[in-house]
Amino acid sequence: MNALAWMAVALGCAATFDDLRRRQVANGINLAGVAAGLGWHAGTSGATGLERSAGGAAVGFLVFLVFYVAGAMGAGDIKLMAAFGALLGPSGILLAALFAAPAGGLMAAAWLAWKRGARDIPYAIPYAPAITLGAWLALVGRG
Numbered sequence: 769m770n771a772l773a774w775m776a777v778a779l780g781c782a783a784t785f786d787d788l789r790r791r792q793v794a795n796g797i798n799l800a801g802v803a804a805g806l807g808w809h810a811g812t813s814g815a816t817g818l819e820r821s822a823g824g825a826a827v828g829f830l831v832f833l834v835f836y837v838a839g840a841m842g843a844g845d846i847k848l849m850a851a852f853g854a855l856l857g858p859s860g861i862l863l864a865a866l867f868a869a870p871a872g873g874l875m876a877a878a879w880l881a882w883k884r885g886a887r888d889i890p891y892a893i894p895y896a897p898a899i900t901l902g903a904w905l906a907l908v909g910r911g
Contacts, residue, residue, distance in 0.1 A: 775804045776855050776907050780900030783848050787896035793844030798851045805854025820857045828853020828861040845895045852903040860906050868902025 769777075779801040783793045802825055809817030828849035835841035853861035876893050 772808055772855060773907055775801070775808065776852065776903060779804070779848075779851055779855070780896075780904060783844075783851075783896040784894075784900050787844070787894040791894060792842060793848050793896050795844075795847065798844065798847035801848070801851025802854045805851065805856075808855070809857075821854045824853035824855070824857040824861050825850045826853070827858045828856075828865075831861065831865045841895060845899060848896055848899050852899065856903060856906055856910075860910060861903075863909060864899070864902040864906035866902070867905040868898045871901045872898030 779797065782797045783801075786797060787793050805821045805825065806818060809821035811817075813820070828851070829846055832841055832846055832849055836843060836846045849861065849865070852864055856864060872895055875895075875898050879893050
């Protein structure tokens with residue numbers, strides 16, 4: 769595994785742990801992911817890499833923005849997509865979103881089935897694990 773893959777693993781683990789524990793992803797985690805992606809791509813590919821990384825962050829932020837506006841997703845999830853976008857680039861984060869959507873649906877169904885009958889089901893279901901899985905699958909798919 770190269771450094772980019774390790775950054776994606778670290779970002780995903782930190783975000784998933786935080787989301788499962790607190791039901792939100794800290795801004796510091798997302799900011800570190802964006803900074804790592806921008807720095808890595810600028811360092812390895814110069815201005816072109818920086819441009820691709822910034823584009824990936826923008827696409828990552830925008831791809832699930834409609835769900836945030838509708839109240840179906842938290843702001844931390846959108847910022848996590850931007851962080852992974854900075855690491856994966858525009859095409860990589862779109863692939864990650866395609867993987868994350870069904871993973872999130874399956875995780876939500878499992879979560880609700882596990883909590884069946886419980887009176888204290890939280891309104892928000894942690895989505896960082898699905899985003900992380902989608903990003904990791906997209907990274908593996910890139911080769």
